[in-house]
Amino acid sequence: MNENGKKLYEKVKRNVEVSQEEGTLEKQFGNFWKFACTIKTRQHDLKYLYEDSSREFVDQNRENLVKMRVDFVDHMESYVEQCIEIMRKKNFIVYYAKTNEEAQKIFMQELGDAKIIYKSKSTEAKDIGIIDVLKKNEIKIKETDLGDVLVQLFEYKLPSFQVGPGAHFTEEEIANKIKEIYGIELEPKAQAIVDYFRNTYRNELLNDVKISLTSANAISAEDGTIVLGENEGNISLITRATEKHIVVCGITKIVPTIFDAILVTKLQSRINNVSFNYISLISGPSNTSDIQGTSVQGMYGAKEVVVILVDDWRTKAARENLIYQDFLKCIGCKSCIYPCTASRAFGNIYASKYGLGATAIIRDYIHNGIEAAVNDGLFLCTGCENCYHWCPVSINCSEILKDMKKEATEKGLAPPHLEQYKEKIFKDKNPFL
Numbered sequence: 001m002n003e004n005g006k007k008l009y010e011k012v013k014r015n016v017e018v019s020q021e022e023g024t025l026e027k028q029f030g031n032f033w034k035f036a037c038t039i040k041t042r043q044h045d046l047k048y049l050y051e052d053s054s055r056e057f058v059d060q061n062r063e064n065l066v067k068m069r070v071d072f073v074d075h076m077e078s079y080v081e082q083c084i085e086i087m088r089k090k091n092f093i094v095y096y097a098k099t100n101e102e103a104q105k106i107f108m109q110e111l112g113d114a115k116i117i118y119k120s121k122s123t124e125a126k127d128i129g130i131i132d133v134l135k136k137n138e139i140k141i142k143e144t145d146l147g148d149v150l151v152q153l154f155e156y157k158l159p160s161f162q163v164g165p166g167a168h169f170t171e172e173e174i175a176n177k178i179k180e181i182y183g184i185e186l187e188p189k190a191q192a193i194v195d196y197f198r199n200t201y202r203n204e205l206l207n208d209v210k211i212s213l214t215s216a217n218a219i220s221a222e223d224g225t226i227v228l229g230e231n232e233g234n235i236s237l238i239t240r241a242t243e244k245h246i247v248v249c250g251i252t253k254i255v256p257t258i259f260d261a262i263l264v265t266k267l268q269s270r271i272n273n274v275s276f277n278y279i280s281l282i283s284g285p286s287n288t289s290d291i292q293g294t295s296v297q298g299m300y301g302a303k304e305v306v307v308i309l310v311d312d313w314r315t316k317a318a319r320e321n322l323i324y325q326d327f328l329k330c331i332g333c334k335s336c337i338y339p340c341t342a343s344r345a346f347g348n349i350y351a352s353k354y355g356l357g358a359t360a361i362i363r364d365y366i367h368n369g370i371e372a373a374v375n376d377g378l379f380l381c382t383g384c385e386n387c388y389h390w391c392p393v394s395i396n397c398s399e400i401l402k403d404m405k406k407e408a409t410e411k412g413l414a415p416p417h418l419e420q421y422k423e424k425i426f427k428d429k430n431p432f433l
């Protein structure tokens with residue numbers, strides 16, 4: 001174990017201790033998170049809305065989904081080309097960015113002199129470094145999903161779950177925070193809090209949005225349609241009542257057909273047991289031909305829809321068969337976290353700046369290397385493979401993490417007790433002697 005390894009080990013050990021200490025934010029989150037994961041996993045076998053459970057829904061579609069994603073990864077470049085060509089025909093402004101840096105540059109150009117941006121669904125934008133660039137350039141980021149609005153309100157800096165980032169705040173805490181910041185006294189009830197934001201923020205989303213940022217749940221290569229699912233209506237508002245809607249995502253959001261795109265979106269809602277009350281299919285900017293058949297862009301909806309498709313590590317991972325090649329199949333459903341033993345045990349210290357759990361740690365490894373992953377708690381992973389057995393597209397995150405652990409060990413970054421086990425196995429053929 002080298003000096004860096006020792007420092008990282010001490011840091012993770014301290015994080016674990018903090019997560020067990022009463023009264024810390026980490027402990028509070030951990031308690032909520034264990035409960036949330038148990039509920040979510042149990043919900044997988046309930047049939048409370050549909051005739052099949054979400055587990056049955058996933059099982060029924062798994063074979064087709066795996067085939068579809070394998071086919072996409074095998075023919076990634078031609079699907080990207082097909083998608084860009086059709087999108088341009090449909091008057092999208094489309095960019096293909098080879099690297100994250102290129103995407104950031106394009107994004108800032110498209111932003112022009114705007115100083116404020118409204119956004120929703122940001123995992124991909126974080127991955128691509130857009131959020132960091134916005135912060136560096138002092139562009140005001142206005143969250144619109146209520147969970148993210150709450151995270152912003154609390155100035156909560158610890159990693160949180162991407163699907164419900166503010167779900168761990170209690171009604172009392174939120175009501176108190178609103179009183180502290182806005183001087184408004186609210187009944188500490190979810191309905192009163194939602195009413196407050198509806199009455200104060202909705203108008204702004206309807207009238208003031210000039211530029212909005214989203215990712216996509218999926219994009220169809222066949223007809224260039226962007227699919228976006230949501231519950232709240234915030235995405236519908238900010239993608240319609242805006243001048244310019246910018247979509248930033250990795251090329252792996254592309255799927256072959258519109259049916260695949262809808263299946264992926266539906267699956268993301270079923271697998272997380274959340275309702276997507278709105279599913280938007282965006283096939284170009286707002287348009288009318290109602291005056292003498294002349295096609296004019298920008299009637300009531302967005303005048304421009306800009307799409308920045310980012311490659312960065314993706315084509316390289318496929319061509320060079322990198323250890324995270326399997327991750328290219330990921331549809332970003334984020335549900336592998338619920339059965340994860342490490343996530344349940346360690347909450348938001350088994351995490352990175354991209355969110356909680358294995359997929360967030362793999363993203364950190366891709367962008368920032370093995371030390372970042374060890375710092376995120378890589379060695380807290382038990383190798384149980386629950387993530388693999390649950391994943392709807394059969395991605396073996398456990399195997400990717402195992403390869404990362406191998407790399408970390410070769411670089412002297414493994415925790416000391418693992419070194420001791422190794423020595424005992426070699427010497428005594430028994431790690432427990």
Ligand code: SF4
Nearest residue numbers: 330331333334336391
């Ligand atoms: S790796 Fe996780 S987030 Fe990705 S598709 Fe599988 S279960 Fe979903």
Ligand code: SF4
Nearest residue numbers: 340381382384385387
């Ligand atoms: S193998 Fe690791 S990442 Fe996967 S479920 Fe188990 S503890 Fe979590």
